[in-house]
Amino acid sequence: MKPADEMPRPAVSREDDERFMREALAEARAAAEVGEVPIGAVVVHKGTIIARAHNRRELDEDPSAHAEFLAMMQAARTLGRWRLSGCTVYVTLEPCLMCSGLMVNARIDRCVYGATDPKGGALGTLYDVSADPRLNHAFPVVSGILEDECAAELRSFFRRLRGAHREEGAEGPHDVSRLEALEDALGGDYGKTPMPTPMKASAAVCRPPMRSHRPTAPARKGEMRGPLNVVLAIDSFKGCATSSQVEMWLAEGMHRAGDDVRVAEIPVADGGEGTVEALRHPLGGEMRSMSVPAPVAGHVDASYLLFDDAQGRSAVIEMAQAAGIGLSPRSHEAACAATTRGVGELIADAVSRGAETVYVGLGGSATVDGGVGMLQALGARVLDASGGQVVHGLDGVRDIDAIDLAPARAALAGVRLVALSDVKSPLVGPRGAARMFGPQKGLGVGLSEAERDEVLAACDGWMAAYGARLTAARDALDGSAEQVGRPGARPKSLLGVPGSGAAGGLGAALLALGAELVPGIEAVLGMAGFDDAVRAADLVVTGEGAVDAQTAQGKVPVGVARRAKHLRPDVPVIAVCGSREDELEAVYAAGVDAVLPVGAAPQALDEALDPDCARRNLRMAGETVYRLATMT
CATH class of the missing domain: 3.40.140.10 (Cytidine Deaminase, domain 2)
Structure with a gap:
């Protein structure tokens, strides 16, 4: 047999x-x-x-x-x-x-x-x-x-890579001539038919064409066999309006256009700023506030959500509350000194209050300390050559000689750590914590270009040495299992794990403590009741301030679209935005059916960011969305 x-x-x-x-x-x-x-x-x-x-x-x-x-x-x-x-x-x-x-x-x-x-x-x-x-x-x-x-994923990647080489004259690790040849082939001769060209219009760009979910029987314009059920799951328009405000103003426009619409407003976030606020209403629970070390100097009042559900007691923490970019002057000195110690103190407080699961949002950080401050706050021994605890910030990362994670692991015994992030960058390299994100936090600001490049290269080297020691400390406790990040992943080193570079390397430190690293938008949508709302929806509306190439790399609109299409492959998804790039192939391929900029007329940036102007624009966009959805 x-x-x-x-x-x-x-x-x-x-x-x-x-x-x-x-x-x-x-x-x-x-x-x-x-x-x-x-x-x-x-x-x-x-x-x-x-x-x-x-x-x-x-x-x-x-x-x-x-x-x-x-x-x-x-x-x-x-x-x-x-x-x-x-x-x-x-x-x-x-x-x-x-x-x-x-x-x-x-x-x-x-x-x-x-x-x-x-x-x-x-x-x-x-x-x-x-x-x-x-x-x-x-x-x-x-x-x-x-x-x-x-093919769209490959073309989008090649386009970004070739653009970087043109702009910077850089020599990267990729064989660019090989990639160009493959890109050219994919652009025309690939497969048996040419790639479809996206349909373009002044207000919205659609690919593929939206499918109607209204009644199939003949109907006059505006007539429907029931209310239009719309789910709003839109990220904040940064510098302008919160997720809740964007959804409220869009809903106002939809209700103004017709009284036969039911709107489910689901504030969303991807692990960054606004995550706690997005989950506060759907999860209930209590907000805990405490004074913790600020990233650069002094203390700051930081809050987190503590709630109970069928799985027990859980906490949702935003690292930005304790070590966010808004708490830093973004100078070179501040970036070098910034610490995540306050994040560790929030985690410790949640555990002391019975939290069995702790969600940590990793967006919007001011730090490039590799999560060392967080580890120290939880009891880890991060030592210099003299055997003392290293100082805060990048200077401390530079001086690390040994790491002992056992005390921190003991403090978290029985606790499930879940890191929420939309960033998939590794700890080191050109897309790593120091080189890619350090300058956004002030690293190298005020220095000449040559000095800045030298500083970033040195910081990347310190981070590489730290990552190697962190990996060794993890392996000393876990052996060779190397089950890090998600089921099926067996990285030899934390250096290259996607997401290890999130929040200035805090992702790597959490992974070393045994955390799961998950897409923030997926976790937030799951906890916010998005799935049930989509199952009854005729239309899903998502969006963010700017829809561009980065949107396809796990940002809120794509996260919403993917989850919606997984639940309901036939439900149309529209993304509203303040601005958009011309080429959005990867965004459409990810499940977004149309992108709708909300501006009614050309506007200066400061005018567009004014809340009153934003409300007017979003109300008009809501009316447009309603009329598009009810066309026959």
């Missing part, structure tokens, strides 16, 4: 293939966040994802670190055998010769990929390794699953 894994299996539906390919796409986007070519892969066994990975060649300096190669290695460890019979590999780009060869050697059941690779594809484009009769294994291949979305 044949082993179970070699028995015939039921056919896999296209719906299932698309579902698993979306998981591979999520991995591709994670790769883009850390500067890698956006290729992602998952391995599925008996209908369950057992491994996931994305391209890591630059981070690991490993020529074999392709997404599907890493995912297959991880799958073999999960199953405890080298044969991957019974497994399907999903990957966003057609595999190369190396990865296709591994599929043959691993005896996979099938491979499903998205976009073809006209310069290196080995499963049908340049070669077809899967059906070579000279090899000892053959397997079926399905191509073109979500190919538009897979």
